[in-house]
Amino acid sequence: MIKLVTAIIKPHQLEPVREALVGAGIQGMTVTEVRGFGRQSGHRETYRGAEYTIDFVPKLRIDVVVDLFDAEAVADAIVAAARTGQIGDGKLWITDVDHAVRIRTGERGTDALT
């Protein structure tokens, strides 16, 4: 079984999260710049005295495809490293992955991950 661990984190937490994941033994990760809002909602900016509400806040999305047995450890590592305790720390979820292929070699399943 293969799992996809997806996390939305604060952009500045990327480096601690990367270190934690490497420490947890993962072989690769994908980072995407995304925007969105959660309970934090947007923020306000002021230009020439006029206030603008920025509804979607910049975040990073991290995707890690891992073996079922590593999923919880990877999730724990991300949560521990991404947490600042402030509102807007983000979310994490784990989903099932039907299949995986390493493009270079054609290896399939968990062999494609390591």
Add this chain to the structure above:
Amino acid sequence: MNSGDAAWVLVSAALVLFMTPGLAFFYGGMDRSRNVLNMLMMNFWCLLTIPVLWVVVGYSLAQSPFENDLIGGLDNAFLRGMAIGGEDGGFGLLVMVFLGMFAVITPALISGAVAGRMKFAAWAVFAPAWTLLVFVPVFKWVYGGWLGQRGSLDFAGGTAIHVNAGIAALACVLVLGKRRGFPHAGSPPHSMPLVMLGTGVLWFGWFGFNAGSALAANGTAVQAFVNTFLAAAAAGLAWALVERVRDGHFTNLGAASGIVAGLVAITPGAGYVSGMAPIWIGIGAGVVCCYAVRLKSRAGYDDALDVVGVHFVGGLVGSLAVGLFSDPAFFGTENMEGLFHGGGVELLLEQALANGATIVYSFVVTGLLMLALKATIGVRVDDDVEQVGLDLPEHAEQAYHEDSAPASTAPAAALVREVVG
């Protein structure tokens, strides 16, 4: 021709040319990312068309002969009679090209007001037509014409350039209408670093604009240079402090806007005021313009990047300030003294008259020109063009390309599914 004068005015002309790209980036950074190339092109269009127009008839109608009250003639059309071998050694030709740089940037100032919704074809006609119909006559009135003869003062173009372009910007946006969603849907600047860079280029170029307007490498040029240095700093400081007290933060845009407002305001008095006057003028312009930019949402006109609030209001403040601070004794000149130097209110009234005449003429003729364009080629882009931004539909270009897929896709998951698919 004195070689020192020639060297300084030549360098100044190049400095003033540099202001138009500076202005383009000042405005472009404030514009949305989907309209920034349209903004840059509106400014660069002035750099393409006005030099040609200027040598064909513009300069001659604006300055030759200098004594004409209302409009010049065609004596120097197509640069006739402008030689380097004569008595002046080419100084006339040098003044022609120096003033040509001012002719380029004046219509460019208006582009900030019409940002994000004006058909480029309409701008392509508007910029040269406005230069000929509005800039050239007003320039003539102020320099050598009836307003100048009455004694009003405008050292480097507060009335002829900033008040003129500022009030024209108001006429333009009244004909053009508001952007979709104004004023509720906000459009914050897409790149503040570009705004700050443009501000720096403008300030740098403005030393040529003001100190070069002495048309000589002399003491007046030195004092104009000092004034340009001080007024911009004082105005930027004043605007930034007002925002800090009123809104809670020192903002980059506040500092930049204040610097430009101060530069605008010191322009008419650059070679007429001295001592601490530039600081007072800068503070006045910084505070007044900081509040003037709020008028548009109250009055309901969509002056997108505050050309009216900064250039019209700043120019007016600076021009009237000449009526207070003019100090001919310092410069050893014969012009009228300001109220604070024993001249009474006479100069102040002349300044008011010169600006009043400019405001009425510029507003009416600009409005008529825009109405004529509206009735013929149309002035406004279609709604869908405005929505996707003007860069792609109007210019077939985009300012910023993403190297990879749009940021909203999820590469890892999508890739895996597609491969297995």
